[in-house]
Amino acid sequence: MRFRHPDGTLVHLAYCTNVHPAEDLDGVITQLQVYAAAVRERLGVPRLGVGLWLGRGVVTRLVANPDDVRRLRRALDDLRLEVVTFNGFPYEGFHAETVKKRVYHPDWTTDDRLRHTLDLARLLAELLPEDVQTGSVSTLPLAWRTPWSAERASQAAARLERLEQGLAQLAVRTGKTIRIGFEPEPGCVVENTAQAVRLLPxxxxxxxxCLDTCHLAVAFETADAVAELSAAGLPVVKVQASCALQADQPARADQRRALAAFTEPRFLHQTREEGVEAGADDLSLALGGELPGIRPWRVHFHVPVHAEPAPPLRATQQVLIGALDALLGGSQALTSHVEVETYTWEVLPAAPTGAHELVGGIASELTWMRDLLIDLGLKEDT
Incomplete structure (x- = not known):
């Protein structure tokens, strides 16, 4: 879906396909047919943006086989889907039985992460619509916080320098600019705006x-982060529109029972308490006593952006709305890629039962986002 900002900037809205488990080319194309095309039809739009997540196996195949890239491009065109952004954070196995901290490997101290990201950039340059010159790839914020050392920081810095060089060469060769967005996340080397300003080039x-508004909320940050990033020369190349889970009184028995329903074995759900410096690396650990529970908790659990969870819990919609207002509600657009990233549908306490319900949920999120962007002064661009 495309929108036009009052300053003339074309703003793209997509949903991230990391909600789907396929990690081979046939599976990726099938999921586009079964889910993304159905979402587009449900919305009644002429084209739908998808933020592709491609596991390492399919990336390796596409890089080695230009015919397969053309096959993927034809599938996107036939289904009236377009791609301007990739989610390059998960490397592979994102829908394994247990993911947890595996999602942070390989990190930016390794050549594997550099190679993967440059491969994604090259593929995106080939998949961009003809009338679009700029794409984005989101990636992890260097590494999980432990182990970290001056030596590992130096290794990461060297790879980021090579990344910048590779992207510059790609732009010269293709005429397409691909930008990489490092995504601050609780528990990582870069988990908030202050660390991003200090540690990223x-x-x-x-x-x-890549500003993930769930992560922003879990860190108890506000839309002021946008101005801080801008002042430091760190552009927001992409927004991942997402909401965190919030418990206002986590010591209450009813709220603890409600939170316990969101504990699950696949993903990591870092939990933070307002005003408490140390956090818990997973919701189960917070409920087990690692946080005092005196003040509100926010949980890294991406809940659907369009609907509040059942009481007594709630979502951090206001953080999402505030961030988008700061980025797109003014006289100048400060980003052009917005990606709804609710990858947790399958592990919600009331998970969709079948493709039809998931398609409906994703379409409802995008409808809510479309209304929000219009309220901020953007117009649909058909």
Whole structure:
């Protein structure tokens, strides 16, 4: 879905396909047919943006086989789907039985992460619509926080320098600019805006921030982060529109029971308490006593952006709305890629039962987002 900002900027809205489990080319194309095309039809739009997640296996195949890239491009065109952004954070196995901290490997101290990200950039340059010159790839914020050392920081810095060089060469060769957005996340080396400003390279042509509004909320940050990033020369190359889970009185028995329903074995659900410096690396650990429970908790559990969870819990919609207002509600658009990233549908306490319900849920999220962007002064661009 495309929108036009009052300043003329074309803003793309997509949903992230990391909600789907396929990690081979046939599976990726099938999921586009079964889910993404159905979402587009449900919305009644002429084209739908998808933020592709491609596991390492399918990336390797596509890089080695230009015919397969053309096959994927034809499938997207036939289904009236378009791609301007990739989710390059998960490397592989994102829908394994247990993911947890595996999602942070390989990290930016390794050549594997550099190679994967440059491969994604090359593929995206080939898949961009003909009338679009700029794409984005989101990636992890360097590494999980432990182990970390001056030596590992130096290793990561060297790879980011090579990343910038590779992206510059790609732009010269293809005429397409692909920008990488490092995504601050609780528990990582870069988990908030202050750390992003201190640890990530600013004022480069191809590197910036992927601002995930669930992560922003879990860190108890506000839309002021947008101004801080801008002042440091860290552009928001992409927004992942998402909501965290919130418990206002986590010591209450009813709220603890409600939170316990969101504990599950696949993904990591970092939990933070307002005003408490140390956090818990998973919701089960917070409920087990690692947080005092005196003040509100926010949980890294991406709940659907369009609907509040059942009481007594709630979602952090206001953080999402505030961030998008700061980025797109003013006289100048400060980002052009917005991706709804609710990858947790399958592990929600009331998970969709079948493709039809999941399609309906994703379509409802995108409808809510479309209304929000219009309220901020953007117009649909058909």
């Amino acid at each position: 600013g004022r480069t042509e191809h590197l910036g921030i």
